[in-house]
Amino acid sequence: MFLIETEKDLLQSFRPRDREKVEVPKGLKFPLLVRDYFAWVEPAGTRVFLVCPSPDKKRPMGLAFRRESQGSSMPSQMCDWCHTxxxxxxxxxxxxxxxxxxxxxxxxxxxLRCKEKLESAADLSGRYSRDLLPPLMERMSRFATEALRIHSVPEP
Known part of the structure:
Protein backbone atom coordinates (compact mmCIF):
# COMPACT_ATOMS: atom_id res chain seq x y z
CA MET A 1 0.00 0.00 0.00
CA PHE A 2 1.29 3.47 -0.80
CA LEU A 3 0.12 7.07 -0.85
CA ILE A 4 0.61 9.45 -3.75
CA GLU A 5 0.23 12.96 -2.35
CA THR A 6 0.13 15.08 -5.52
CA GLU A 7 0.03 14.90 -9.31
CA LYS A 8 3.72 15.84 -9.29
CA ASP A 9 4.45 12.81 -7.07
CA LEU A 10 2.52 10.61 -9.50
CA LEU A 11 4.55 11.90 -12.44
CA GLN A 12 7.81 11.51 -10.48
CA SER A 13 7.09 7.80 -10.04
CA PHE A 14 7.67 7.32 -13.78
CA ARG A 15 11.08 7.03 -15.38
CA PRO A 16 12.21 10.35 -16.90
CA ARG A 17 11.84 8.91 -20.43
CA ASP A 18 8.15 8.12 -19.75
CA ARG A 19 7.03 11.27 -17.91
CA GLU A 20 6.28 13.29 -21.04
CA LYS A 21 3.97 10.51 -22.27
CA VAL A 22 1.86 10.33 -19.10
CA GLU A 23 -1.65 11.69 -19.34
CA VAL A 24 -3.10 11.86 -15.83
CA PRO A 25 -6.77 10.81 -15.74
CA LYS A 26 -9.18 13.73 -15.57
CA GLY A 27 -10.84 14.11 -12.20
CA LEU A 28 -8.21 12.10 -10.31
CA LYS A 29 -8.23 13.24 -6.67
CA PHE A 30 -5.16 13.53 -4.48
CA PRO A 31 -3.95 12.27 -2.12
CA LEU A 32 -4.38 8.89 -3.78
CA LEU A 33 -4.19 5.83 -1.54
CA VAL A 34 -3.22 2.80 -3.62
CA ARG A 35 -3.76 -0.61 -2.04
CA ASP A 36 -1.98 -2.77 -4.63
CA TYR A 37 -1.48 -0.90 -7.92
CA PHE A 38 -3.13 1.80 -9.99
CA ALA A 39 -3.58 1.54 -13.77
CA TRP A 40 -5.37 3.54 -16.43
CA VAL A 41 -5.70 3.78 -20.20
CA GLU A 42 -5.25 7.15 -21.86
CA PRO A 43 -8.38 8.43 -23.64
CA ALA A 44 -6.92 7.70 -27.10
CA GLY A 45 -6.37 4.09 -26.01
CA THR A 46 -2.80 3.93 -27.30
CA ARG A 47 -1.00 3.98 -23.96
CA VAL A 48 -1.61 2.20 -20.68
CA PHE A 49 -0.05 3.41 -17.44
CA LEU A 50 0.77 1.43 -14.34
CA VAL A 51 1.89 2.60 -10.90
CA CYS A 52 2.91 -0.19 -8.53
CA PRO A 53 5.42 -0.73 -5.74
CA SER A 54 9.03 -0.61 -6.93
CA PRO A 55 11.01 -3.85 -6.60
CA ASP A 56 12.57 -2.54 -3.38
CA LYS A 57 9.04 -1.61 -2.16
CA LYS A 58 10.27 1.79 -0.94
CA ARG A 59 8.45 3.96 -3.48
CA PRO A 60 5.81 3.71 -6.17
CA MET A 61 7.10 2.95 -9.67
CA GLY A 62 5.36 4.05 -12.86
CA LEU A 63 5.52 2.26 -16.21
CA ALA A 64 4.20 3.58 -19.51
CA PHE A 65 3.14 0.86 -21.94
CA ARG A 66 2.15 1.17 -25.57
CA ARG A 67 -0.52 -1.10 -26.99
CA GLU A 68 0.90 -2.88 -30.01
CA SER A 69 -1.29 -3.52 -33.05
CA GLN A 70 -2.50 -7.07 -33.48
CA GLY A 71 -4.75 -8.66 -36.01
CA SER A 72 -8.29 -9.37 -34.83
CA SER A 73 -7.84 -12.97 -35.95
CA MET A 74 -5.46 -13.68 -33.05
CA PRO A 75 -6.63 -16.63 -30.93
CA SER A 76 -7.39 -16.33 -27.25
CA GLN A 77 -4.35 -15.48 -25.21
CA MET A 78 -3.31 -15.65 -21.58
CA CYS A 79 -2.18 -12.64 -19.56
CA ASP A 80 1.37 -13.26 -18.32
CA TRP A 81 0.61 -11.51 -15.03
CA CYS A 82 -2.84 -12.67 -13.89
CA HIS A 83 -3.06 -15.83 -16.02
CA THR A 84 -6.60 -15.14 -17.22
CA LEU A 112 -4.32 -3.84 -16.81
CA ARG A 113 -7.43 -4.76 -14.82
CA CYS A 114 -5.75 -7.97 -13.67
CA LYS A 115 -6.69 -7.43 -10.03
CA GLU A 116 -10.39 -7.11 -10.87
CA LYS A 117 -10.27 -10.28 -12.98
CA LEU A 118 -8.57 -12.20 -10.16
CA GLU A 119 -11.12 -10.92 -7.63
CA SER A 120 -13.99 -11.89 -9.91
CA ALA A 121 -12.55 -15.38 -10.47
CA ALA A 122 -12.04 -15.76 -6.71
CA ASP A 123 -15.64 -14.77 -6.03
CA LEU A 124 -16.86 -17.39 -8.50
CA SER A 125 -14.66 -20.13 -7.08
CA GLY A 126 -15.08 -19.25 -3.41
CA ARG A 127 -11.36 -18.56 -2.97
CA TYR A 128 -10.05 -15.62 -1.00
CA SER A 129 -8.87 -13.06 -3.59
CA ARG A 130 -6.10 -11.63 -1.39
CA ASP A 131 -4.27 -14.97 -1.81
CA LEU A 132 -4.12 -14.36 -5.57
CA LEU A 133 -2.68 -10.83 -5.44
CA PRO A 134 0.86 -11.51 -4.12
CA PRO A 135 1.79 -13.62 -7.18
CA LEU A 136 0.41 -10.87 -9.46
CA MET A 137 2.45 -8.21 -7.68
CA GLU A 138 5.54 -10.44 -7.83
CA ARG A 139 5.16 -10.82 -11.61
CA MET A 140 4.92 -7.03 -12.01
CA SER A 141 8.04 -6.57 -9.93
CA ARG A 142 9.89 -9.32 -11.80
CA PHE A 143 9.09 -7.63 -15.12
CA ALA A 144 10.54 -4.33 -13.85
CA THR A 145 13.63 -6.03 -12.44
CA GLU A 146 14.41 -8.46 -15.26
CA ALA A 147 13.12 -6.76 -18.39
CA LEU A 148 13.69 -3.13 -17.49
CA ARG A 149 16.53 -3.55 -14.99
CA ILE A 150 14.73 -1.38 -12.44
CA HIS A 151 15.87 -1.98 -8.89
CA SER A 152 14.52 1.21 -7.39
CA VAL A 153 13.30 4.57 -8.57
CA PRO A 154 15.96 7.19 -7.81
CA GLU A 155 15.11 10.19 -5.71
CA PRO A 156 14.26 13.26 -7.85
Whole structure:
Protein backbone atom coordinates (compact mmCIF):
# COMPACT_ATOMS: atom_id res chain seq x y z
CA MET A 1 0.00 0.00 0.00
CA PHE A 2 1.29 3.47 -0.80
CA LEU A 3 0.12 7.07 -0.85
CA ILE A 4 0.61 9.45 -3.75
CA GLU A 5 0.23 12.96 -2.35
CA THR A 6 0.13 15.08 -5.52
CA GLU A 7 0.03 14.90 -9.31
CA LYS A 8 3.72 15.84 -9.29
CA ASP A 9 4.45 12.81 -7.07
CA LEU A 10 2.52 10.61 -9.50
CA LEU A 11 4.55 11.90 -12.44
CA GLN A 12 7.81 11.51 -10.48
CA SER A 13 7.09 7.80 -10.04
CA PHE A 14 7.67 7.32 -13.78
CA ARG A 15 11.08 7.03 -15.38
CA PRO A 16 12.21 10.35 -16.90
CA ARG A 17 11.84 8.91 -20.43
CA ASP A 18 8.15 8.12 -19.75
CA ARG A 19 7.03 11.27 -17.91
CA GLU A 20 6.28 13.29 -21.04
CA LYS A 21 3.97 10.51 -22.27
CA VAL A 22 1.86 10.33 -19.10
CA GLU A 23 -1.65 11.69 -19.34
CA VAL A 24 -3.10 11.86 -15.83
CA PRO A 25 -6.77 10.81 -15.74
CA LYS A 26 -9.18 13.73 -15.57
CA GLY A 27 -10.84 14.11 -12.20
CA LEU A 28 -8.21 12.10 -10.31
CA LYS A 29 -8.23 13.24 -6.67
CA PHE A 30 -5.16 13.53 -4.48
CA PRO A 31 -3.95 12.27 -2.12
CA LEU A 32 -4.38 8.89 -3.78
CA LEU A 33 -4.19 5.83 -1.54
CA VAL A 34 -3.22 2.80 -3.62
CA ARG A 35 -3.76 -0.61 -2.04
CA ASP A 36 -1.98 -2.77 -4.63
CA TYR A 37 -1.48 -0.90 -7.92
CA PHE A 38 -3.13 1.80 -9.99
CA ALA A 39 -3.58 1.54 -13.77
CA TRP A 40 -5.37 3.54 -16.43
CA VAL A 41 -5.70 3.78 -20.20
CA GLU A 42 -5.25 7.15 -21.86
CA PRO A 43 -8.38 8.43 -23.64
CA ALA A 44 -6.92 7.70 -27.10
CA GLY A 45 -6.37 4.09 -26.01
CA THR A 46 -2.80 3.93 -27.30
CA ARG A 47 -1.00 3.98 -23.96
CA VAL A 48 -1.61 2.20 -20.68
CA PHE A 49 -0.05 3.41 -17.44
CA LEU A 50 0.77 1.43 -14.34
CA VAL A 51 1.89 2.60 -10.90
CA CYS A 52 2.91 -0.19 -8.53
CA PRO A 53 5.42 -0.73 -5.74
CA SER A 54 9.03 -0.61 -6.93
CA PRO A 55 11.01 -3.85 -6.60
CA ASP A 56 12.57 -2.54 -3.38
CA LYS A 57 9.04 -1.61 -2.16
CA LYS A 58 10.27 1.79 -0.94
CA ARG A 59 8.45 3.96 -3.48
CA PRO A 60 5.81 3.71 -6.17
CA MET A 61 7.10 2.95 -9.67
CA GLY A 62 5.36 4.05 -12.86
CA LEU A 63 5.52 2.26 -16.21
CA ALA A 64 4.20 3.58 -19.51
CA PHE A 65 3.14 0.86 -21.94
CA ARG A 66 2.15 1.17 -25.57
CA ARG A 67 -0.52 -1.10 -26.99
CA GLU A 68 0.90 -2.88 -30.01
CA SER A 69 -1.29 -3.52 -33.05
CA GLN A 70 -2.50 -7.07 -33.48
CA GLY A 71 -4.75 -8.66 -36.01
CA SER A 72 -8.29 -9.37 -34.83
CA SER A 73 -7.84 -12.97 -35.95
CA MET A 74 -5.46 -13.68 -33.05
CA PRO A 75 -6.63 -16.63 -30.93
CA SER A 76 -7.39 -16.33 -27.25
CA GLN A 77 -4.35 -15.48 -25.21
CA MET A 78 -3.31 -15.65 -21.58
CA CYS A 79 -2.18 -12.64 -19.56
CA ASP A 80 1.37 -13.26 -18.32
CA TRP A 81 0.61 -11.51 -15.03
CA CYS A 82 -2.84 -12.67 -13.89
CA HIS A 83 -3.06 -15.83 -16.02
CA THR A 84 -6.60 -15.14 -17.22
CA UNK A 85 -7.60 -15.88 -20.81
CA UNK A 86 -9.24 -13.51 -23.22
CA UNK A 87 -9.71 -12.50 -26.82
CA UNK A 88 -7.30 -10.26 -28.72
CA UNK A 89 -9.55 -7.34 -27.68
CA UNK A 90 -8.85 -8.13 -24.02
CA UNK A 91 -5.29 -9.46 -23.93
CA UNK A 92 -2.40 -8.45 -26.13
CA UNK A 93 1.11 -7.16 -26.40
CA UNK A 94 2.02 -4.15 -24.26
CA UNK A 95 5.51 -2.79 -24.77
CA UNK A 96 7.73 -0.22 -23.10
CA UNK A 97 11.12 1.30 -23.83
CA UNK A 98 14.10 -0.12 -22.01
CA UNK A 99 16.31 2.57 -23.53
CA UNK A 100 16.49 4.52 -26.78
CA UNK A 101 17.44 1.38 -28.74
CA UNK A 102 15.43 -1.40 -27.11
CA UNK A 103 11.79 -2.15 -26.27
CA UNK A 104 10.35 -5.08 -24.39
CA UNK A 105 6.85 -6.44 -24.58
CA UNK A 106 4.67 -8.74 -22.58
CA UNK A 107 1.20 -10.23 -23.16
CA UNK A 108 -1.11 -8.57 -20.65
CA UNK A 109 -4.69 -7.53 -20.09
CA UNK A 110 -4.91 -4.48 -22.36
CA UNK A 111 -6.51 -2.39 -19.61
CA LEU A 112 -4.32 -3.84 -16.81
CA ARG A 113 -7.43 -4.76 -14.82
CA CYS A 114 -5.75 -7.97 -13.67
CA LYS A 115 -6.69 -7.43 -10.03
CA GLU A 116 -10.39 -7.11 -10.87
CA LYS A 117 -10.27 -10.28 -12.98
CA LEU A 118 -8.57 -12.20 -10.16
CA GLU A 119 -11.12 -10.92 -7.63
CA SER A 120 -13.99 -11.89 -9.91
CA ALA A 121 -12.55 -15.38 -10.47
CA ALA A 122 -12.04 -15.76 -6.71
CA ASP A 123 -15.64 -14.77 -6.03
CA LEU A 124 -16.86 -17.39 -8.50
CA SER A 125 -14.66 -20.13 -7.08
CA GLY A 126 -15.08 -19.25 -3.41
CA ARG A 127 -11.36 -18.56 -2.97
CA TYR A 128 -10.05 -15.62 -1.00
CA SER A 129 -8.87 -13.06 -3.59
CA ARG A 130 -6.10 -11.63 -1.39
CA ASP A 131 -4.27 -14.97 -1.81
CA LEU A 132 -4.12 -14.36 -5.57
CA LEU A 133 -2.68 -10.83 -5.44
CA PRO A 134 0.86 -11.51 -4.12
CA PRO A 135 1.79 -13.62 -7.18
CA LEU A 136 0.41 -10.87 -9.46
CA MET A 137 2.45 -8.21 -7.68
CA GLU A 138 5.54 -10.44 -7.83
CA ARG A 139 5.16 -10.82 -11.61
CA MET A 140 4.92 -7.03 -12.01
CA SER A 141 8.04 -6.57 -9.93
CA ARG A 142 9.89 -9.32 -11.80
CA PHE A 143 9.09 -7.63 -15.12
CA ALA A 144 10.54 -4.33 -13.85
CA THR A 145 13.63 -6.03 -12.44
CA GLU A 146 14.41 -8.46 -15.26
CA ALA A 147 13.12 -6.76 -18.39
CA LEU A 148 13.69 -3.13 -17.49
CA ARG A 149 16.53 -3.55 -14.99
CA ILE A 150 14.73 -1.38 -12.44
CA HIS A 151 15.87 -1.98 -8.89
CA SER A 152 14.52 1.21 -7.39
CA VAL A 153 13.30 4.57 -8.57
CA PRO A 154 15.96 7.19 -7.81
CA GLU A 155 15.11 10.19 -5.71
CA PRO A 156 14.26 13.26 -7.85
Missing amino acids: YGSSNEIGLLSTDVNSKRRVGVNLCLD
